[in-house]
Amino acid sequence: MNAFCIVIVNHIDSSTIVINLKVEALRINQTFIHYVLKTIDTQNHEESENCSMRIATLPPRRLINLIYTRSVPFIMIVVSVQMGILLDLQVLKELVRRPVALGIGFICQYFLMPMIGFAISKLFRYPTLYGFGLFVVGCCPGGTASNQLTVIFNGDLALSALMTFTSTIASFFMMPLWFYTLGNYAYLRQLKIRIPFWDLMQSLATIVGPLILGLIVAYCIPKVKYYVTLMVKPVFILLFFYFFGFGTYVNFYLFTYIDWRMALTAPLLPWLGYFLAGVLAYLFRQDWIRVKTIAIETGMYIDYS
Known part of the structure; x- marks a missing residue:
């Protein structure tokens, strides 16, 4: 919607003029106010x-949003400690020594997913802002939600944790690479976006620190691994539904911005990620457990916060 107004100010000295305009936001988005500043001096010379x-509209600031966002980091740290306790160092060493599965995961996460996001946004003609959002999702690592699903579906926890770690490290150079090549060509000429390097650092610290703590706990108190093994799957299932239910309720207002076209096509990004990553892992002769893990790590693009 376009609006037009004229503000006339009679002013003859050189002091600062302050003009207040009230703009009411109806949706979370960004837009621009374009205006022409005309000055006429006492001799009728016009410039x-x-x-x-x-203008950027931010999400609402509510107590329930604060409670949810403050609870997420604490719970994620507890989850990461549990994962660290369950990790097997020998399996980690083997994955690093023979990084075929890691290589497949890297290709799927940072080459397959960005291209799928780009293709969907262009094929179904998303608006620039929403198309760029889908493209960003395809370029970002999945986080700890994929680790939880890996445990729930009996995947390879060591591979999942290592893929999460390496994808977070790789995001420091892969995200700028995509944003300033394909992203700049397709979207950024109309948008001004900054890359959240500090948030990436925090995400990396949230993953690595608790994992190391969990490894230390398992080494110092070996019996704790048995008890964590018994409780980890029920806990992860409960947490998954907690985040899904609470997160949906807190962010329910976002559903008002989704039209039928995006509602039907945006889910293609994770589902194509699951399917194509699983096929690629199978073609490279990975066992079924690693096929599931690579598929989950590729398609599971959720940030609980």
Whole structure:
């Protein structure tokens, strides 16, 4: 919707003029105010300058949002400690020594998924902002949600944790690479986006620190691994439904921005990721447990926060 207004100010000295305009936001989005500044001096000499101002609308600040966002980091740290306790160092060493599965995962996460996101946004003609959002999702690592699903579906926990770690490290150079090549060509000429390197650092610290702590606990108190093994799957299932239910309720207002076209096509990104990553892992003769793990790590793109 376009609006037009004229503001006339009679001013003869050189002090600063402050003009307040009230803009009511109806949706979370960003837009620009374009205006022409015209000045006429006492001798009727007129000068004009075209100006613009970016306006961004942020999500609502509510107590329930604060409770949810504050609970997520604490729970994720506890989950990562549990994963560290369950990790087998010998399996980790073997994965690093023969990194075929890691290589498949890297290709799926940072080459397959960005291209799928780009193709969907262009094929179904997403608006620029929403198309870029889907492309960003395809370029970002999946986080600890994929680790939980790996445990729930009896996948390879060591491979899952190592893929999460390596994909987070790789995001420091792979995300800028995609944003300033294909992203710049397809989207960023119309948008101004900054890469959240500090958030990536926090994500890396949240993953690595608790994992190391869990490994230390398992080494110092070997019996704790038995008890964590018994309780980890029920706990992860409960946490998954907690985040899904609570997170949906907190962010329910976002559903009002989704039209039928995006609702039907955006889910193609994770599901194609699951399917194609599983097929690629199978073609490279990975066993069924690793096929499941690579598929989950590729398609599971959820940030609980």
